[in-house]
Amino acid sequence: MLSEFDLEMPSDLQASLSSLPYATPLGGGTNLLVDLRARREKSKRLVWLGNIQAFREIKINAQQVSIGGGTTLSDILHSPAMAEAAPSLFNAARVFGGQMVRNRATVAGNICSGSPAADTVPPLLSLDATICLTNAEGCRSVPLDQFYTGFKTNLRRQDELITGLSWLVPNSNTANLFYKLARRKGDAISVVGVAVTVTREGDRCTHARIALGSVGPTVFRAKDAEAILAGGLLSEKLINDAAQKAMEQSKPIDDLRASANYRRHSVRVLTRRLITQAWHSLPEKTAHT
Amino acid sequence: MSLEKAIPVKINGVPHELLARANETLLDCLRQHGQFEVKNGCEKGDCGACAVQIEGEAVDSCLTLTWTVEGRSITTLEGLNDTNKPHPLIAAFMEQGAVQCGYCTPGIIVAAEEMLRETLNPTDDDIALALSGNLCRCTGYTKIFAAIRQAATVLREGGGND
Numbered sequence: 519m520l521s522e523f524d525l526e527m528p529s530d531l532q533a534s535l536s537s538l539p540y541a542t543p544l545g546g547g548t549n550l551l552v553d554l555r556a557r558r559e560k561s562k563r564l565v566w567l568g569n570i571q572a573f574r575e576i577k578i579n580a581q582q583v584s585i586g587g588g589t590t591l592s593d594i595l596h597s598p599a600m601a602e603a604a605p606s607l608f609n610a611a612r613v614f615g616g617q618m619v620r621n622r623a624t625v626a627g628n629i630c631s632g633s634p635a636a637d638t639v640p641p642l643l644s645l646d647a648t649i650c651l652t653n654a655e656g657c658r659s660v661p662l663d664q665f666y667t668g669f670k671t672n673l674r675r676q677d678e679l680i681t682g683l684s685w686l687v688p689n690s691n692t693a694n695l696f697y698k699l700a701r702r703k704g705d706a707i708s709v710v711g712v713a714v715t716v717t718r719e720g721d722r723c724t725h726a727r728i729a730l731g732s733v734g735p736t737v738f739r740a741k742d743a744e745a746i747l748a749g750g751l752l753s754e755k756l757i758n759d760a761a762q763k764a765m766e767q768s769k770p771i772d773d774l775r776a777s778a779n780y781r782r783h784s785v786r787v788l789t790r791r792l793i794t795q796a797w798h799s800l801p802e803k804t805a806h807t
Numbered sequence: 808m809s810l811e812k813a814i815p816v817k818i819n820g821v822p823h824e825l826l827a828r829a830n831e832t833l834l835d836c837l838r839q840h841g842q843f844e845v846k847n848g849c850e851k852g853d854c855g856a857c858a859v860q861i862e863g864e865a866v867d868s869c870l871t872l873t874w875t876v877e878g879r880s881i882t883t884l885e886g887l888n889d890t891n892k893p894h895p896l897i898a899a900f901m902e903q904g905a906v907q908c909g910y911c912t913p914g915i916i917v918a919a920e921e922m923l924r925e926t927l928n929p930t931d932d933d934i935a936l937a938l939s940g941n942l943c944r945c946t947g948y949t950k951i952f953a954a955i956r957q958a959a960t961v962l963r964e965g966g967g968n969d
């Protein structure tokens with residue numbers, strides 16, 4: 519039995535925003551209901567977002583992707599253009615929870631859960647995604663990279679909702695990959711999650727992102743490791759150096775899923791593997807269009 | 808304490824009202840209503856025994872608040888059967904021996920049926936993806952996969968309910 523609470527189910531965004539200062543948003547409920555049952559969450563008033571019109575909308579054009587605050591992991595998997603517009607996110611959706619969870623779990627809820635193991639966050643960081651935080655007054659854009667302030671703490675104010683996310687579609691000289699290391703392929707919490715973005719111009723890497731999950735209090739970008747790659751002539755040595763640096767930037771803990779040492783080791787191996795894979799998937803000659 | 812409301816829904820095509828307070832889950836309400844094919848395994852989204860479809864989409868009823876399904880169509884295992892003949896998935900599960908204790912079966916069939924509406928040529932990867940939220944502690948999944956492949960063949964050849 520869940521503890522007692524009130525539940526509002528507004529069908530428009532404004533109404534949900536006006537309840538928010540006093541209530542907790544309920545997206546797919548795949549975190550919140552589990553936490554309420556375990557008495558980790560004690561809210562007495564919930565606002566369900568599932569009735570809000572057009573909240574699950576996905577828009578993709580040649581340049582940009584934007585998704586609504588109610589977009590589910592299944593929506594990502596069922597969006598035909600998503601595999602190209604956000605390869606890492608699409609791959610994260612394939613290894614996320616189980617089917618019933620994916621049908622309900624939202625990307626916004628995943629971000630707000632604040633878990634260092636949240637699987638959509640490394641991909642979204644690797645794509646430089648921006649989130650739209652909206653309250654009754656209006657919307658502010660915050661780069662996801664600046665959103666987290668510590669373990670399960672973030673910049674969202676009590677009266678704000680994530681109403682959308684957006685990022686630029688990677689160009690044809692850019693590869694974007696994600697790998698989730700877990701004990702099973704499905705329905706498992708990440709031991710380590712790594713997302714990388716690499717842009718290639720001839721022999722040079724002109725842009726790099728490396729985002730790491732489950733190896734620190736929040737998901738984060740290994741910026742020192744990125745800096746080793748960006749602008750450099752890419753070689754096996756440079757990739758090894760970047761992978762080593764990513765490992766050094768990780769601050770994992772021992773828990774029931776894996777030891778901190780194993781996680782550190784995995785960060786190095788996976789970063790090296792993904793950057794190498796990304797690099798070789800890109801054309802040597804830059805297609806100038 | 809929140810009030811009890813009568814929530815109008817369709818269960819397997821038939822209109823009903825479920826009496827529920829804000830904090831009651833669809834799992835509890837469906838079982839109180841006599842839908843014992845909806846199983847309670849873990850109450851936290853891990854096992855898939857409680858899976859039902861809402862407007863054709865499989866969800867864990869233990870993670871669904873009853874108020875949020877107001878006006879929606881709910882399909883349980885029972886709703887997949889035609890009055891005269893079993894759904895090809897159910898027939899295939901029986902023929903392949905894909906049921907041992909049977910506790911996981913209703914949830915698995917509900918999840919698999921959603922996938923078969925998307926593709927009648929599922930690869931083993933497609934089946935694994937569809938069943939990734941369903942735990943079976945008896946069968947080892949081999950016969951479950953075989954049953955789903957068989958049902959897909961039957962449906963492809965037009966042998967389903969129409």
Ligand SMILES: Cc1cc2nc3c(=O)[nH]c(=O)nc-3n(C[C@H](O)[C@H](O)[C@H](O)COP(=O)(O)OP(=O)(O)OC[C@H]3O[C@@H](n4cnc5c(N)ncnc54)[C@H](O)[C@@H]3O)c2cc1C
Binds near residue numbers: 630636706
């Ligand atoms: C069996 C199972 C398997 C899982 N597997 C995975 C997995 O593989 N990978 C993974 O990363 N996670 C996994 N999860 C965790 C969970 O499913 C995800 O974190 C999910 O994305 C949460 O989204 P939700 O919509 O269900 O959020 P909810 O539970 O509704 O909410 C989560 C938090 O976000 C807030 N919130 C929700 N929507 C908004 C919004 N629009 N604006 C502001 N705040 C909001 C809520 O108030 C709450 O604090 C799993 C959970 C279960 C039960």
Ligand code: FES
Binds near residue numbers: 847848851855858867
């Ligand atoms: S009882 Fe709902 S998933 Fe286990």
Ligand code: FES
Binds near residue numbers: 910
């Ligand atoms: S048949 Fe017993 S759990 Fe699946």
